[in-house]
Amino acid sequence: MDIATQKPRWLLRLVLSAGVLAALYAANLGVQAGFIEYVQRIILIAGINVILAVGLNLINGTTGQFSIGHAGFMAVGAYAAAFTGVKLAPHVTALLGAGTLADGVTFNLALLVGALLAAGAGVLVGLPSLRLKGDYLAIVTLGFGEIIRILFNNAQFLGAATGYFGDSPAGLPTYTSFFWVFFWVIVIVVVVRNVTFSQTGRSLIAIREDEIAAEAMAIPTTRLKVLAFTLSAATAGIAGGLFAHMQSGIRPEDFKFDKSIDMIVMIIVGGLGSISGAALGGVFVAVTLELMRDLQQYRLVLYALLLIVIMLVRPEGLLGTREISLAALRRRFRQPERP
Amino acid sequence: MSEFFQQIINGLSLGSIYALIALGYTMVYGILKLINFAHGEVFMMGAYSGYYLASWLGVERYQAAGRGFPLGLALVVLVLAMAASALLGVLIEALAYRPVRSAPRLTPLITAIGVSLFLQNAAMLLFTPNPRAYPPILRELRFAAGGVIVTNIKLAIFVVALALMVGLHLFVQRTWTGRAMRALSMNIDAARLMGIDVNATIRATFAIGSALAAAGGILFGLDQITINPLMGVLTGLKAFVAAVLGGIGNIPGAVVGGLLIGLAEQLTAGYLSPDYRDAITFLILVVILVLKPEGLLGVVRQEKV
Amino acid sequence: MTLLALEHVDKVFGGLRALRGVSFEVAPKSIFGLIGPNGAGKTTLFNVVTGVYRPDGGHVRFDGAEIGGLPPARVAGLGVARTFQNIRVFRSMTVLENVMVAGHKLHRSGVLSAIVRNTAHANDEGALSVRARELLEILGLQGQAGDIAGSLPYGSQRRLEIARALMLAPKVLLLDEPAAGMNSTEARELERQIRFLRDELGVTVVLVEHNMSLVMSVCERIHVVDHGETIAEGTPAEIREHPRVLAAYLGEEPSAGRTEREA
Structure with a gap:
């Protein structure tokens, strides 16, 4: 509340943003110098997972809808960004000359195109949510994810089943x-x-809690649900673009139902409805996937058991809908003083 | 024209397998309002139990001797596999679904996804991920009529599926447990107050649905020649779409939906492209959910305000 | 002068005719009672007026315009707010958030403003929270603003629903058994609050309630339905003496403090 009603202080924000960028730049150098490639890769995957989880949580946690085909949005973003990047790079280089600047511009334009197309897919999938609730919607998203994969499997100009390598x-x-x-x-x-x-x-949140009451309060539930889908799909699209440019190519199998399940695990572990919980879940999945690399065939058995056990024992996840924030920490430390 | 009839025959036989599986989805959804994601895996486990039972009953020996597997033993395989899957269904219900029955609806749904994944991957560990040739518990015989080929396997699929569906219909309409199931699907609380044993009835629902899925699994194995641990994913999904198409919670609807999906799939594969045989199901799903979410035979239920 | 008018409204559920040609008119700035035995169709009437159900016949006019069959969010946006018989607060949100969420009319800046947190956003949030706190004070909930709504006692949740509905700045407020689950002290306080809404905020109130002493003392006109049909309308004094009303309630004497829910 107090944060939301604060008047913006633009100068402070500018300084802060510059500081964050500088810190990121320094951290980037530090990570590149300090860690072997293997660890760097885990860190990057953790970051991408955080994006996926925080975005998916907007639909599944905050709005109480249910997408289990989120890998589809990621695939759209990945393919769109990869394709755009490949086609755009020569033009940008011609304009700016080869180098970090041109790469950065190409990359981010490609990511934005990926996000945009994924958002379009989000609108498409969000539309049925106007009429469908809960599990029905879940099935539609699943079907969507499968259709997307089948389409990429057959798209010759994107390498079909062999994958797209530019x-x-x-x-x-x-x-x-x-x-x-x-x-x-x-x-x-x-x-x-x-x-x-x-x-x-x-x-x-009102839609999640009670859609009938939300409608009675003149909340445009339709528009908002589509908005949640669009925004969430766009973030998955960015994650897809980042993922695509981590390796030499992307394949339709990279975006199977398993990938959607990974995302569900991320947000369930952390707590549906909590941004910080989703972020924690994203890191958790990245790390455990690596730790279980040798146990590849047991990995999904363990994941499945983890899902079931969490549902039986603590369905609200690690954090529930709570957030980890400075304000919450301060409250926690202040509490003992109260009578 | 004969090409067309061939596709129709193949479509109806595939569709009756979908119908058998769809019945389990629809019965469980009718009562618990739960999409039993693990149902496709019960179907897969049914196929595998048929595989092992047939091999235990010596199907290889008959094959080596060049003789057909006796029909009586084939029926034993069918019945025992159905019983084993019924047990699996009851176990899943008791261990995973009952504890979360009264939780918010997403909790059982996620649990169901968990059970489904668990069974898939457990099956990959137990049976290896490689596809296996299904034992010929029915030796294939071909009949040709006017350019259309009908095998005894396709006929058997019809007959077995039809017999089971008629049996289910009679069970649901005529027996005490069947009446209890219908009562539960209308109002669980009222049914409980009327002295119906809710847990026992739900258990029976899972047992019957799972047994039907197992029958579907064996027929699927015979029809498609090979089975693998992931066979339940896509087939289960298609059967679920069939249940939704017919009107989820509606038993005749599941049969109609199953047959329609089977036909749509075969005709797409035959006349459009085999690449899109899976996509057509999802397209049907999206269209039906947007245009008529209650399904072809379903009724609209209004939430109480 | 009429603000809300129902003309021969029918509603059928399967074979059951839940409403049969119900007509009544509610004058602006009045307090209008809607009573009848359990299952008479009172909540169904509310659902038809607020767009939850589409009427199968007849008209619902609000401010002269037809609203029958409009979606609930449209009806609410036009100025018809309601509370629910089976309480529907947003349970995990705080009391203050519950009220703020109904205030889009005060919140003109969109989601982009929220993302960049500009001045328009901050001003809107400020205005919302000020208005929401005023309404909570009217309903006596100012002390619970930061509490989680689901943790409040029933009576407070019912008052929270009224505050939330008022955030829509409605012309008509439909209250569905607001006194259910309240003790007599709370019910008397509620009576005072309902009067305040009409006298100070100019809101027209339509009240469904089983607590007869509350209905008789606060309503200016009362409409009685039974089995989906109108059986009487008049002032509280007239209704008290009306033979058909007495017959409808026979064996179920109208008494103070009844808290049963409609089936």
């Missing part, structure tokens, strides 16, 4: 770095947080 024999350019992943993590977390703690966010 036009050069070296494969897709690996633009994705610590700096850009966490730049987007910060942007997306801030955007989602600001949406959640606003009149829009309250309305989304």
